[in-house]
Amino acid sequence: MEGMRVLLVDDHSLVRAGIRALLGSIAGVAGIEEASSGRQAVELAATMQPDLVLMDIAMDDMDGLAATRTIAAAHPHIKVVILSMHDTGDFFEQALRCGARGYLLKDAAVAELEMAIAAVMRGDVYLSPAVSRHLVGNMLARPPEDERAASVLTPRQTEILELIGSGLGTKEIARRLDLSVKTVEAHRAQIMERLGVRDIANLLLEAARRGLITLGKRSTTLDAPR
Structure with a gap:
């Protein structure tokens, strides 16, 4: 800074x-x-x-x-x-x-x-x-627009989305899943495309609204797309 x-x-x-x-x-x-x-x-x-x-x-x-x-x-x-x-x-x-x-x-x-x-x-x-x-x-108080929302994501993408929702950054997710950073970024881009959002802030909102993630009570810090 x-x-x-x-x-x-x-x-x-x-x-x-x-x-x-x-x-x-x-x-x-x-x-x-x-x-x-x-x-x-x-x-x-x-x-x-x-x-x-x-x-x-x-x-x-x-x-x-x-x-x-x-x-x-x-x-x-x-x-x-x-x-x-x-x-x-x-x-x-x-x-x-x-x-x-x-x-x-x-x-x-x-x-x-x-x-x-x-x-x-x-x-x-x-x-x-x-x-x-x-x-x-x-977000969770609103009824989901599509009850089949989870089906648009692969099991791996769902796993990555849940880790994003827990506050982990790209490097941490890559280490935890034994993937490369580029692979995690590629999955994240696909998740955003499938949920119809363009940035991490709206990914957080949309995923929570659809019930795909449940955020914890601690501070939430998310990587921005590079």
């Missing part, structure tokens, strides 16, 4: 000041800019080109979800982490579908903030334990 530039977005100046102080204690943060609205965040993201955006949701002018969608579409290399008070599954799902790479609640510990930043900067998706519980509960 050396030399990381961060854009901090929140409409409360005191909140920004507090988070800014926390960021100052994290190694590798080289510069911090602030925005007080989603629209201002979109403008600063285009000119500043930060490595990371910490985004609130409830803001005037343009909310954080709309801003995240715009930034992710225009600048896919910029990692957006939602840092919000909203703790309902609908917000988590929307954030991931808008392109966020992580979601933390504002009462998260400093160590978790640092862990989330490290995860998304290496290309993973980070969901805090509270987020995982709400998100999976919300």
